[in-house]
Amino acid sequence: MHGDFSRLVFRPDKRYSAVLAQQGRVQLDSDANEQALLNLHLARTLTRDLVGPHGGPRGAAGFGLSYQPKGKDPANLEISPGRYYVDGILVDSSRPVPGQAVADPTPQDAPADTGNPAAAPAPAGWTYWDQPDAYRGRENDIDHLPDPPFLAYVRVWEALVTAVQDPAIRESALGVTLPDTTVRTKVAWQVLPLSKKDGFDPGGDAGPDQVRAAFERWVGAARSTGRLAARTDEPPSTEDACLVAPDSRYRGPENQLYRVEVHRGGRVGGPKPATFTWSRENGSVVFGIRAVAGVWVTLTALGRDGKLGLDVGDWVEVLDDAAVARDLASPLLRVEDVDTEAGRVKLSGEPPAGVARDAARHPFLRRWDHRATGLRGAPQADEGALRVQEGGWIDLEDGVQVWFAKDGVYRTGDYWLIPARTLTGEVEWPRDSRGRPLLQEPHGVHVHYAPLAWVQGPTQVVDLRRQFPPLAT
Structure with a gap:
């Protein structure tokens, strides 16, 4: 996260449960940020313990995929709306509902502007080409979906958003000469393909469990090992x-x-x-x-x-x-x-x-x-x-x-x-008992993955999502 922070001190291995302010003390950004990250860690750890590595609520699970083969247009995936949890992180594939503009006043002799009520309603979900965080381009051959068979998976990470990227974050009453006050984090996601050319090959007759196991091996090999x-x-x-x-x-x-x-x-x-x-x-x-x-x-x-x-x-x-x-x-x-x-x-x-x-x-x-x-x-x-x-x-x-x-x-x-x-x-860096600096894995960006579907053809899409029922029935 590229924020203007004094430091980021949250460490799960310290097992802290809360940050408590004391009277008459200086308030620091690092303390408030530690509490925010601590809350996220507790909530996501609990969710992962209950749901598992990935899963969605039955009847409201997102990221169901349907495959449209190449024709006049490039091959495509339709992504159903809903919620899915990846390593305890809530990922929402629902498309925001667009607002309706107020009709412009028109002269008496001009056709009335009704705000275009006859326009087709926006789809509830996304597609491979218009998903919000992937920025796929039809003009780029590298972005096109491969021929089946291929695995479709979701890639998830926490993105930092500043006032440069979302001007609404800035309080306009403070004027343009003062710095922005806070930043935001958001869960970003991409639905991407994985095929034999990417080194992914679960075998010709692989079932869902074999495909999931092969995907776990691929994820392990893709992890950073730099320290x-x-x-x-x-x-x-x-x-x-x-x-x-x-x-x-x-x-x-x-x-x-x-x-x-x-x-x-x-x-x-x-x-x-x-x-x-x-x-x-x-x-x-x-x-x-x-x-x-x-x-x-x-x-x-x-x-x-x-x-x-x-x-x-x-x-x-x-x-x-x-x-x-x-x-x-x-x-x-x-x-x-x-x-x-x-x-x-x-x-x-x-x-x-x-x-x-x-x-x-x-x-x-x-x-x-x-x-x-x-x-x-x-x-x-x-x-x-x-x-x-x-x-x-x-x-x-x-x-x-x-x-x-x-x-x-x-x-x-x-x-x-x-x-x-x-x-x-x-x-400020961790040291051993002799004062020697300790090697650390990257502090970020932490990327999370979940398999969604094994696409073998237009009518052969094996759903790899996991779903769970509500606790109260």
Whole structure:
């Protein structure tokens, strides 16, 4: 989650049940957020214990699929409305009911506007092509459904929504000069296909149980295995005489929440090795995009101050809702010029085709804070990001260092959060009894999966959902 947080401290292994405020104390965002995450954890754990890995209420279960083979139009899946639980997370496939506009007043000699009451009612569910969080495009061959047989499954994760993506979150009475107040999380989902070309093959005569077992093996193989540790150490000396070598503690001027995020997934080495980026503001420095014209990008604002603004040399990522949902890892671009009067920036290259051109997809630009420093352990740059180096300490800045464990498999979007504090001169990171930093699995993004249907043909769709009756009958 790329929010402007001081830190996120919820840890299930501590077995806390509530956060209680004390009188006369400072109120912190981290305490309130811990309670919110604690409530989610308790509710979802209970639901998973009762329902199992996945299931829906009988008579109201969502994500029932029907298959429409390719004809004049591409093959399609119809997704029934309803509710389904995946690892205790409520996922709703119902389409919101559109409102009806008030009819415009018309002159006496003009036909009356009745608000178009004869229009066909909106469908209750979704289809493969118009589902809200998948952003499938008929013009993209890679998005088309494969020929049967294939498995249809649902992919679920928790997405962060800011005022850039949903302007209604911002309180307009506060004006545009003040920052937004809060952010939201939402359960996002995608119904996707899985076939033999993806390495999924349960066998020609596989039944539902065999298909589910094969899917569990595929999910296990798709999990990230990357691990990271963090610490503070004395930064290396540089040739710049203006820099004073700090001691072994964190020497940053402010408290920060560092975010280390995998940009391009994969392994270390090979033609497309894994890369990462980092931010001292948890990746929360974002700017809404008004227009893209070649390498010039016009923004809704340039930032409240120098700390949260843009400068020449900054590395940025151009995104929108579709790029985020599809885990695109496009090359990062460098800011080459800042036109403060016009509210625009010149980038080192044109943003990827199809990204940030549609205002309905809420385009935005995210600033990252890594630079080519030439310091000890500095990784090699690759398309604007930094190559993952395993088995050694890598300097970020001001004494903050990270270590990637060997033989990791990384997924785009994997991230770790590292709070750094000026008063202690340290980063907050778990340690063993000897004070050594502990390797941690990614703090997110946690993705959950459930099989929905084994599609063998237009009339051969095996429902893999599980359903449960109500407790009260």
